[in-house]
Amino acid sequence: xxxxxxxxxxxxxxxxxxxxxxxxxxxxxxxxxxxxxxxxxxxxxxxxxxxxxxxxxxxxxxxxxxxxxxxxxxxxxxxxxxxxxxxxxxxxxxxxxxxxxxxxxxxxxxxxxxxxxxxxxxxxxxxxxxxxxxxxxxxxxxxxxxxxxxxxxxxxxxxxxxxxxxxxxxxxxxxxxxxxxxxxxxxxxxxxxxxxxxxxxxxxxxxxxxxxxxxxxxxxxxxxxxxxxxxxxxxxxxxxxxxxx
Amino acid sequence: xxxxxxxxxxxxxxxxxxxxxxxxxxxxxxxxxxxxxxxxxxxxxxxxxxxxxxxxxxxxxxxxxxxxxxxxxxxxxxxxxxxxxxxxxxxxxxxxxxxxxxxxxxxxxxxxxxxxxxxxxxxxxxxxxxxxxxxxxxxxxxxxxxxxxxxxxxxxxxxxxxxxxxxxxxxxxxxxxxxxxxxxxxxxxxxxxxxxxxxxxxxxxxxxxxxxxxxxxxxxxxxxxxxxxxxxxxxxxxxxxxxxxxxxxxxxxxxxxxxxxxxxxxxxxxxxxxxxxxxxxxxxxxxxxxxxxxxxxx
Ligand SMILES: Nc1ncnc2c1ncn2[C@@H]1O[C@H](COP(=O)(O)OP(=O)(O)OP(=O)(O)O)[C@@H](O)[C@H]1O
Ligand SMILES: [Mg+2]
Numbered sequence: 443x444x445x446x447x448x449x450x451x452x453x454x455x456x457x458x459x460x461x462x463x464x465x466x467x468x469x470x471x472x473x474x475x476x477x478x479x480x481x482x483x484x485x486x487x488x489x490x491x492x493x494x495x496x497x498x499x500x501x502x503x504x505x506x507x508x509x510x511x512x513x514x515x516x517x518x519x520x521x522x523x524x525x526x527x528x529x530x531x532x533x534x535x536x537x538x539x540x541x542x543x544x545x546x547x548x549x550x551x552x553x554x555x556x557x558x559x560x561x562x563x564x565x566x567x568x569x570x571x572x573x574x575x576x577x578x579x580x581x582x583x584x585x586x587x588x589x590x591x592x593x594x595x596x597x598x599x600x601x602x603x604x605x606x607x608x609x610x611x612x613x614x615x616x617x618x619x620x621x622x623x624x625x626x627x628x629x630x631x632x633x634x635x636x637x638x639x640x641x642x643x644x645x646x647x648x649x650x651x652x653x654x655x656x657x658x659x660x661x662x663x664x665x666x667x668x669x670x671x672x673x674x675x676x677x678x679x680x681x682x683x684x685x686x687x
Numbered sequence: 688x689x690x691x692x693x694x695x696x697x698x699x700x701x702x703x704x705x706x707x708x709x710x711x712x713x714x715x716x717x718x719x720x721x722x723x724x725x726x727x728x729x730x731x732x733x734x735x736x737x738x739x740x741x742x743x744x745x746x747x748x749x750x751x752x753x754x755x756x757x758x759x760x761x762x763x764x765x766x767x768x769x770x771x772x773x774x775x776x777x778x779x780x781x782x783x784x785x786x787x788x789x790x791x792x793x794x795x796x797x798x799x800x801x802x803x804x805x806x807x808x809x810x811x812x813x814x815x816x817x818x819x820x821x822x823x824x825x826x827x828x829x830x831x832x833x834x835x836x837x838x839x840x841x842x843x844x845x846x847x848x849x850x851x852x853x854x855x856x857x858x859x860x861x862x863x864x865x866x867x868x869x870x871x872x873x874x875x876x877x878x879x880x881x882x883x884x885x886x887x888x889x890x891x892x893x894x895x896x897x898x899x900x901x902x903x904x905x906x907x908x909x910x911x912x913x914x915x916x917x918x919x920x921x922x923x924x925x926x927x928x929x930x931x932x933x934x935x936x937x938x939x940x941x942x943x944x945x946x947x948x949x950x951x952x953x954x955x956x957x958x959x960x961x962x963x964x965x966x967x968x969x970x971x972x973x974x975x976x977x978x979x980x981x982x983x984x985x
Contacts, residue, residue, distance in 0.1 A: 514860055516861075533912050534908075534909060542853070542856060550846075594856075
């Protein structure tokens with residue numbers, strides 16, 4: 443089976459300093475893959491490389507066999523960055539923001555069809571933000587903002603979903619909710635790559651794990667890769683009890 | 688009293704030049720205001736100032752080559768922006784400083800050029816506008832610029848809004864953000880030329896910023912913001928031009944003073960972000976939370 447997300451020997455350097463060395467990764471449809479590593483390990487860099495926001499010094503990325511640019515234009519890939527670099531005082535409300543996730547499906551005037559509105563409302567309902575859909579985007583709490591942008595990614599209905607630390611700053615209940623949504627998407631055949639520092643939840647929902655520290659240290663089924671030994675290699679030194687409960 | 692006043696008030700409308708001036712100012716007000724929403728949201732006030740000043744040498748060159756003013760101005764407007772981008776990426780100097788250097792430099796060059804070609808160009812008209820004496824050629828040019836700008840803004844509205852709000856997402860759905868950036872800057876150069884006819888180089892930036900700023904205080908919805916900005920821009924242009932006839936004063940000055948007054952009014956009375964609203968909000972009784980809060984920490 444052709445992998446949905448195919449990274450081949452991707453190397454990224456910032457000002458000549460290598461942040462990611464020869465990363466290769468093949469994810470098939472219906473997979474949730476956790477991306478684990480310490481601060482500065484290159485997780486966000488890996489996401490940016492997949493999105494084409496930083497140019498690889500070598501290697502390439504294919505999404506469903508397509509170069510990333512064409513995949514993006516065909517709504518094949520959705521990305522939620524670690525922190526949103528948006529103008530929080532912009533005159534748009536939560537619903538407008540989620541609607542932006544539908545632009546890829548609209549004509550070039552971007553006029554929404556009733557089906558687009560339905561999907562937007564459904565996505566908002568799934569992250570339990572329906573009540574706040576008229577709020578100006580900056581008037582949400584930090585966790586609610588995270589949920590709004592998560593809803594936008596849901597509305598994109600892309601086969602590949604890239605989530606850079608979606609759980610940072612959200613409460614436990616919301617994290618559970620998001621995990622359940624991700625598992626539903628996985629069962630529907632989506633491919634999800636997700637970075638997180640919440641190691642305790644990895645085993646509950648990730649089928650595969652990538653351990654990363656400037657290069658991919660280990661990659662495979664969670665049960666095989668997510669071991670005490672591999673983790674201490676990833677985080678350096680002995681990390682007893684890192685996996686948590 | 689009133690019977691006497693009405694014919695007096697209508698007097699300016701009997702002059703063809705006044706009708707033309709009012710129509711052109713209204714159109715320029717409309718176009719500049721529409722664009723001003725993007726300028727305010729993108730924080731490009733200084734860029735607007737830069738471009739409007741930098742078009743000066745372009746205007747002179749266009750006169751000398753006897754090609755349409757707009758073309759010369761457009762080339763220099765876009766050129767100045769490219770120069771700003773280039774210098775910023777190649778040196779360690781901050782953007783606002785680079786903008787300051789480039790636009791004053793080009794403006795100064797324009798001044799020198801005008802002073803050496805005095806016979807053909809009227810400097811005050813460039814600096815302060817001359818809508819009461821606008822030529823038919825300039826009217827056609829303004830109409831062409833307006834049609835182009837309004838069409839582009841209408842067709843690309845959603846993409847431009849997305850680009851201003853969240854350019855990362857715009858890129859991630861495959862939009863060409865570099866292109867959108869240059870579309871906005873090109874429109875800025877074009878409208879700067881249109882505004883130059885009415886209010887002159889010095890005040891163009893007000894046309895390109897103030898209506899958007901006024902509207903931004905009044906609403907949280909982008910579409911409404913555009914309508915409010917355009918309404919305030921057209922109102923100021925029409926009334927300002929009309930008023931300048933009576934007081935026999937600077938037309939550009941009257942238009943911009945009116946725009947600024949509208950801004951001040953909005954700043955005080957805006958329903959959510961006005962000074963009065965924020966004051967009364969502070970005085971209003973504080974609503975207790977629905978359930979007793981048991982140590983909610985984030
Ligand atoms: N724009 C940049 N310019 C230069 N160096 C950068 C840039 N972005 C990241 N780096 C460096 O690249 C390395 C990887 O950064 P990256 O953001 O990918 O880490 P991360 O794994 O996402 O960390 P975190 O868990 O803190 O989010 C770090 O050493 C960082 O300092
Ligand atoms: Mg990161």
